[in-house]
Amino acid sequence: MEKKLRDYGVDEVHTGLGKTGVIGVIRGEVSGNNKSIGLRADMDALPIQENTKLPYASKITGKMHACGHDGHTTMLLGASKYLAEKRNFKGTAIMIFQPAEEGLGGAVKMIEDGLFEKFPCDEIYGIHNTPNGKFGKVGICKGIAMAGAAFFDIIIKGKGSHAAMPHQSKDPIVIASNLISQLQNIVSRNLPPLESVVLSVTQIHSGSAYNIIPENCTINGTVRYFSEESYGIVENRFKKICQGFELANDINIELKIRKVFDVLVNDFELSDSYMDAAEKIVGSRFITRNESPATGSEDFADMLKHTKGAYCRIGHSGTEPLHSPNFIFDTKIIPVGASILAKIIEERLPKD
16 A cells, blocks of 8 residues: 555655554645645455455455455545646645444544644545445435444353253343343334334354353344434443343343444535536436435544545445445446545645
């Protein structure tokens, strides 16, 4: 990454923010304009074994670019190459290559390392692929655009026994199955029907043999929400339900629930500016300016808390979902995405 940016003639290249983050600084015509605009791409993988059989499939066991972040990085590299060569703008472009977006707090770590103090941005823009079979379709949701997210870990500390003598146990698997059922009622029985919250249990771990009732069982999952009030209700119910199961079963339950992503809020004016720029690349019939909010989450939201900006999606061929071992990123959208990112710089930092 660092070498590519230097080869492209980027004015400054900085490393180490957020541990493995990379920043490129490209100056256009500076005289008369001190404005800076940030462009951000994520560049991490997921703990998934790839099944695509592509010639460029991951060679690392259990690791895969199943969300297209390698494609986003390539788009930003393409925009960097073009902007460094043409310099058809007045001001400064800040190219932000962010690690650890997938729930590991990469944006926060870069911010804590002084991202916006060292590289102030008046505006910031991001982009994400969408495998919806609609090549080159670019859309944006103004205002609240993506959900906030919390991860939870529940450890049920029961009592183990021989499987032939279950009456001597406090079976954490049975308790876990009942607890999961109660968790699934939180949204439907505590929140208004039109309030969007998604609660998903995604992992359950317990046991070591056919004939042993285990001591403990762990439940993990995620909560997606669009308002702090809704999240507060869900978090409170989590605590109350776990306390109730402790009392009813005479056991201990350890609950850890933590926010990982904030709600992503797009600036209304800059959303339109972003789509104006994209329209010049793909044409008006490929632009959607009023997408519905997405229940997925993005830590680009943390950057938008520090500076205004917008985050859009670009469609491509193929319909295997994100985070699937069969997901295939359509490489044909790379020049399209790169062109859109470069165009927003030229449009928002015009030379004349």
